[in-house]
Amino acid sequence: MINNLENYLDGEHKFPEELCNYESLLRLLGDRDVNSFTLITSTREPSIQGVEISQYELRGLEIDEWRKYFSGCENAENSEVLIEMHNAYGGNAEAMRILRFTITSRFNKNIEDYWQLHRNTLLANHSLRNLISIEISWLEANNSDAYKLFCRMGFYRYQDIQTVKFKGLICLLWELPEAKRVEVVDYLSRTSLVNVFQGKYYLHPSVQEAARLCLPSDTEIYRKVHQNIAQYWKSTISGESFFGNYINIFEAFYHYYTAENYQEAFQVFSEKINTDIYEKERYAYLRYWGYSQNVASCLEQLQDNIADEHKAQLTGTIGVCYYYNNSFKKAIDFLEKAEKLISSGQDYRTIRLHSTCHSYLARANRHLGYLSKAVENCELALSHLSKIDPSKETELNKEKFYKVRINSRILRSYASVHYDLGDYQKSLERSEQALECSRNMQEDNPLEHEIGDSLAYKALALFR
Structure with a gap:
């Protein structure tokens, strides 16, 4: 048995010239005519020409x-x-x-x-730190590019998503040509510092901490690493791939935010997808899937860092997230802030949000039992519909039936408030108006839930 063979290997995992006798010994022990079995322990895979070595990875104890x-x-x-x-x-x-x-x-x-x-502080214990630092020092001395990649890998979180694919590593080697990047990843993956499983890579938490401590305190490099990681995660949720990898959006946000690229951090949530079926922002789909609180928590971090032209949309989106999370008081707080920002805005992209904001205020107030306030919000929402200009919507490449859809939503809110007030005739009238709006949208895009909601309110009114 030969223990800790890595101590005798050079940067290419071979024996240096002065230790070539070890290589001769292993060739002798590996000869088919020699009836022997040799067990070797090593944190690095030895590369010995003419000697077949079977690897048995020693995993951690259970x-x-x-x-x-x-x-x-x-x-x-x-x-x-x-x-x-x-x-x-x-x-x-x-x-x-x-x-x-x-x-x-x-x-x-x-x-x-x-x-x-x-x-x-996983490595506060000196003995634990030495377990990893010896291997890191060897890597730094023998392959500076692999060492650089290892340090940068420490900036991935390995939490909700515990592994990173190959593309997530090569994006960290932006200074190197593509062919060289592949070589570096292969070299690093042969060390004991990085775990590889089914073509995916990860660092154990203690190794990750060591990696982050090794990265030079260069602000530009720090931001560049986070920016590249964010772009990698964003690439995994482009187009239809979002529906299979939607959880990656939170990784992209974290790294954009840490890189202080606040506009991209917001954009990763607000970008519209699924244009052929039901075009909505990514955050809307996340709300439907139960991630309202997660989205709100992320976006709240941007309030003091986002450009003024996007503050109304950001603030309103946070309010809507809280609405769908049944946190109606918080929803009202943010929606009222958004309404003030919209009222003071001059840009059409901001002004067009007025009706939507009051529509959600109406729904939140209704859930809290503030019915007179909800009626007031419905009236304001309808009055602000005139600010939505279909020609400008087309110029901005917005949703074709946005105005009609918002009108339908307001009318449905109106119907539900009238129902709660016991005015069933008005509830029925508003439901029929909402149904007509929804029917108009079928000419372009079948939004079945719009019709379904309208019919539901109509039925409630009729049965009372």
């Missing part, structure tokens, strides 16, 4: 093995904290040994006390 090893510590058997620690260090056996020694000797065998202090 959580049950960690529980047995920590059995002398408090609550080890049922500790959720131990699971977090196991995941953070990839089940590494040496990390397990170091952690148990530290917890036993310095934290009175209390796992939770240790983790409370070290959860966000």
Whole structure:
């Protein structure tokens, strides 16, 4: 058995000239006529011409093995904290040994006390840091491009999406020609620092922390890395691919925001898709799928950083997200702010949002039982419809039947408020008007839910 062979390999994973006898020894041991079996441990795959080496990857220990090893510590058997620690260090056996020694000797065998202090500083322990730093130092000394890629990989989050595809790595090597990028990724993937599974790459949390600590404190490089990562994630949700990869939108937002590219951070949510069937902004689809709170939380971070011309849309969108999350008071707060911004705006792109804003205010007020306020909002919404100019909508490449659709939405809100007030005749009249609007839209695009909602309100009125 030969342990830690990586200590004798050069940057090309070969033996240097002064250690060529090792290569001769391995050739001898690997000869078919020699009846022997040689077990080698190494963090790097050796490259020896004429010698066939079968690889057996040593994965981290299972959580049950960690529980047995920590059995002398408090609550080890049922500790959720131990699971977090196991995941953070990839089940590494040496990390397990170091952690148990530290917890036993310095934290009175209390796992939770240790983790409370070290959860966000995985490499604060010098011995744990050395486990990774030795390999990182070797990489830096032998392949500067691979080292650079490793450091930049640390800026991926590996949380909701735990792996990154090949394209997500080569985009971090913008200084190199494409052929060289492939070579660098291949080199790095042969080290023990990066995990590769089914063509996807990831770093364990402790290794990720080490990678980020290694990146030079260069603001321009920092932004460039985040910008490129954001563009990679954005490319995965272009067009119809959004419907299969929609969760990636939050990764794109995070990296655009961190790169201080606030306009793109908003654009990644507000871009319209599905133009052939039902054209809507990405954030609208995310609302339908139950991500209203997530979208609102992201967009709220942009309030002080977005250009004035987009503030009304941004603020209104946050309000609508809270509406669909059933947080009606918050929805009203943001929608009223949006209404003030729209009223003071001069640009048509802002003015056209007036009716939509009051429409949602009507719906939110109705849910809170403020029916007179809801009626007032409906009336204002209808009065502002005249601000929507179909010719300008066409010039801006907006939705053809936007004005008709908003009118239908207002009338449906009106119908529901009249129904709550007990004025069923008016509710019926407004429902029929909304139904007529929805029918008009069928000439261009079959929006079945528009008709369905109108019929539902009509039925409610008739049955009372």
